[in-house]
Amino acid sequence: MRPSCRRNRLGPVPLNRHPLRTTPKLVWLFVVYFFVQGIVHNLGHPVTPALVRSLGIEDFMFGVYFASMSFGLMLGGPLFGRLGDKGHRKAYVVLGLILYSIGQLIFGLSHDAVWMAVGRFVSGLGVVSSFTLFTSRMVEETPEEKRTQYLAWIGAATTIGSSIGYYLGGFAATNPVVSAFLGTTDLSMIFVIQSFLNTLYVLGIVLSYPKETRMSSIAPSSREGSRRKVEPSLALFLVALFLMTIGTVNLGRYIDVYFNDLGYTSEELGLFVMTTGFVSLFATFFLIPWFGRQTNKIGWIQIVQTASAVIVFFVFRAKNFLLAVYTAYMIYILFRTIFPPLEQHVVAGYAAKGRYGSMFGTRQAAVSLGMVVGPLLGGVLYEIAPTLVFDVSAATFVVGSLILFLVPTPILKEKPAYEQST
Secondary structure, eight states: OOOOEEEETTEEEETTSOGGGGSOHHHHHHHHHHHHHHHHTTSSGGGHHHHHHHTTOOTTHHHHHHHHHHHHHHHHHHHHHHHHHTSOHHHHHHHHHHHHHHHHHHHHHOOOHHHHHHHHHHHHHHHHHHHHHHHHHHHHHSOHHHHHHHHHHHHHHHHHHHHHHHHHHHHHHHOHHHHHHHTTTSTHHHHHHHHHHHHHHHHHHHHHOOOOOTTTTOOOOHHHHHOOOOOHHHHHHHHHHHHHHHHHHHHHHHHHHHHHHTTOOHHHHHHHHHHHHHHHHHIIIIIHHHHHTOSOHHHHHHHHHHHHHHHHHHHTTOSSHHHHHHTHHHHHHHHHHHHHHHHHHHHHTTOOTTOHHHHHHHHHHHHHHHHHHHHHHHHHHHHHOHHHHHHHHHHHHHHHHHHGGGOOOOOOSSOOHHHHTO
């Protein structure tokens, strides 16, 4: 007897099949890619402050290095996005990741403040290739109703991998046995190891990256390719995204500093960060699938961001700060996790056939600009008054949400590849 079936746009689907078993292999492959990349690309983060200080470089250069990499991300996103839309995505991912390896070597081995900033720029310029082109292909070849959920999965894979990489980088530099074996008593060796592992990761991509499908590999027509104007509604959405990114980045960067200024220990800070990781995973697997099924994603973004503003404004005025960050602030972490796949889904709706890379590159430019402006603005605000940086972050959420009232929900200009091939 045949199992009962229901029909959707992809044809008959057995009702008793588990959703995880029906997930495209491409999605699982990208989850693995982002997990491995999260590990490898975060090995150097825990030792960067110690390396910079050991070289006698001023602390303000931390902000310069962050801005340098963000500037590279801002330029590299549109560049690799447009190149990838013309075909040969794998080649451009490989090129970008090789640039990342070179940039990390420059940063770790130059021992010069200016050249280290150059290294961070090169790293940012290159590493954005994989995010932009992997994400654009996944969005192009997966069902729209599953898109938010799959985007959340790669976000979770990145988060978990980043946490592991951060721990391993610190362990390799501080454990006496491991550091003696690897030579990481010289902190520069961490970046050499990172570059080597990233090269192995590139080799893995070369061997495992699947061929482009017939529809996803079609480059835009000359007429489509000649268009360079950004729709007014998309421009408004990107402005809102830029503002919201400023708030998100400043909250992430300055809450650690605020913890220290209030006298909490590194162990207490570590416990807090670990807790936010578990909360993010909960949101990824239990909340985002529901949000992914909602049609008015812009409306939900407004709700999520406005609620985030209220929470942030409350938490940093609470009399019992520790209680507030373990209760109300964890709700903000839920919202922070939900937001990226929602906004990426909206951005994908503006992309025409063969232009997903360009669209996600443009999105990355807006996000990266927020990553440049945010910390520079945040540093000034924090010097004036620590709570001011958090109040302004909340304000960017509100202003961004108000701008979204002017943005209609985008309609797909072309059917995605998976639909056209059925």
